């Protein structure tokens with residue numbers, strides 16, 4: 178049925194291997210080119226929610242995800258001396274059977290293993306894409322040019338495929354007014370499997386620990402009304418910037434800043450969404466963060482990537498021409514993406530309230546959370562957005 182037999186995927190993190198699994202399922206060959214020298218391990222905690230749980234189940238990886246779950250069940254907000262202000266269960270945000278948290282590296286491993294027929298090429302990248310009526314010729318940094326029926330950009334927020342096929346990133350960026358940083362640091366508090374959040378107006382310092390990884394992960398989030406180029410600067414400058422913003426903030430912040438100096442997995446970026454009128458051009462199509470990054474504030478990027486992979490492969494298998502398949506993928510995914518991008522702003526407001534009053538109000542609401550949840554009054558926007566697509570819809 179399908180016109181597509183041979184697909185090149187740029188990026189082998191979440192979206193890429195998930196798509197490779199489904200292409201293999203439909204009898205379509207997948208080649209993945211990944212710029213990292215090897216399969217990525219470690220990383221921060223990410224979530225699978227709602228329909229992404231169903232996709233994981235259909236892929237046969239759900240049991241593996243459950244077995245590798247972080248085990249984090251509680252989040253506490255603390256004051257400058259580390260005393261708990263509010264404590265709530267993660268089940269308050271989304272129903273426990275529809276939400277799982279796992280380290281990114283653990284999920285990447287499971288997804289790679291679920292695509293045994295795919296060819297993974299590490300340490301390489303696409304340098305040019307030449308579209309023809311019947312396919313795309315891709316040139317690579319480290320290999321001969323090769324022709325494919327379709328090229329899929331699953332190469333993340335700063336997608337190389339998007340730049341090659343659609344042009345530079347700026348017109349597609351929607352800056353949400355914050356910067357985020359994450360790194361592995363020492364667990365000086367002796368945390369259990371838990372998250373602690375400490376706020377000052379417009380700033381968040383968070384620490385979490387899971388038995389799945391050494392040390393603790395520290396997250397620093399701060400609001401910034403206008404975009405700057407700090408996210409494209411060298412890590413040393415980004416660390417200096419964080420010192421300017423967070424020095425002396427209180428709680429564990431100074432220790433976090435000092436540990437971040439030597440952290441090998443230091444990550445810094447702006448909180449940005451990708452907003453595009455079209456996710457495909459000719460025989461190049463975008464998937465996951467590359468096409469519709471909802472930002473870490475939504476907590477739904479992983480779920481969009483997994484569901485997107487399922488829907489894209491499904492439409493390719495159902496159509497005997499490429500254009501209608503890609504158009505159908507977009508039609509099915511658009512409302513789901515919109516619903517999940519819409520929860521990022523409330524997510525940022527929750528994590529980094531702008532004022533002291535906002536912080537106190539949030540903590541008050543969290544204290545009342547179990548009662549509100551019991552009364553069915555707790556805000557369930559996230560849970561609703563995670564379910565807002567019918568996987569078998571036509």
Ligand SMILES: Cc1cc2nc3c(=O)[nH]c(=O)nc-3n(C[C@H](O)[C@H](O)[C@H](O)COP(=O)(O)OP(=O)(O)OC[C@H]3O[C@@H](n4cnc5c(N)ncnc54)[C@H](O)[C@@H]3O)c2cc1C
Nearest residue numbers: 188190191192212224302332333337465466473476478479
């Ligand atoms: C700090 C932080 C916290 C987050 N928290 C959550 C959360 O709680 N819940 C959640 O669901 N999501 C969260 N996310 C988002 C989540 O990580 C992404 O949405 C998800 O990983 C998207 O998957 P992807 O495969 O589309 O892209 P990515 O995971 O970004 O993968 C892109 C891949 O492409 C590769 N690549 C890049 N450029 C090239 C190139 N030129 N050539 C070849 N390969 C290339 C990269 O090496 C990478 O392997 C968070 C993200 C961050 C940064």
